Amino acid sequence: MGINFSEVDGVIFDLDGTLVASSLDFRAIKTHLQCPLEQDILIHIDSLTDPHQQQLAHQYILDQELADAQQARWLSRGQQLVAEATQHNLPMAIVTRNSIAATQLKISNNQIPISLVITREDAPPKPDPTALLSVANQWQIPASRCLYVGDFIYDQQAAQRAGMQFLMV
Structure with a gap:
């Protein structure tokens, strides 16, 4: 489950189940x-x-x-993927269905080194692709050169609708 960085100019991550563990029932x-x-x-x-x-x-x-x-604590696979993207000097973002308050707490408590964050208060929630396309637009990178990393069908659907590459973790 690796990333071919030669085909990626930016990486967007889901939060829960991708970067951090979640126990939401x-x-x-x-x-x-x-x-x-x-x-x-x-x-x-x-x-x-x-x-x-x-x-x-x-x-x-x-x-x-x-x-x-x-x-919520870092998931080792998420931490590894962030480190790999950092090594390749790729811009990174988080797109999550979480609230901004919960998202900021998870990022702060785990010292996640990603500052571009879009929550459900900022854009329609996934599987709507708006947030993903907004990130690609901010980066001025074609959506097809962005990778969205997630753990749920909504993540995959949003990536497909945005025309982005997708990695299921």
């Missing part, structure tokens, strides 16, 4: 929010018609993410 979260197991949690919350219920659901997700962020 999505089944329990969905059950608490009365979200069907087959439905995306964020789409479910956005579909709630009562603004108060929507606010409570967003707060519940944030509370779960922040609790998880306290425990």
Whole structure:
């Protein structure tokens, strides 16, 4: 599971399950929010018609993410990939469905050396490719020369929709 750096001019990473371990229990979260197991949690919350219920659901997700962020630690494979990209002097970014608060906590606690970060507050969440394309645009690198590294089907779908290379970890 390596990267052919001759074909890559920039590397974008997912956060949870890719760079850091996450213990979020999505089944329990969905059950608490009365979200069907087959439905995306964020789409479910956005579909709630009562603004108060929507606010409570967003707060519940944030509370779960922040609790998880306290425990999140580097994954050795993620740390290795960041080191390899650094050795090749490649620009790096993180695109995550996490909140900015949880993301900043995970990055800070683990001293992850990546400053360009896009969360769900900054762009539509994956599998929407907007965040990935925004990074490629900021770098002025064709999307086809960027690599997105992730661990979930949404990561793969976002990379495909953006026309980027993808590495499943």
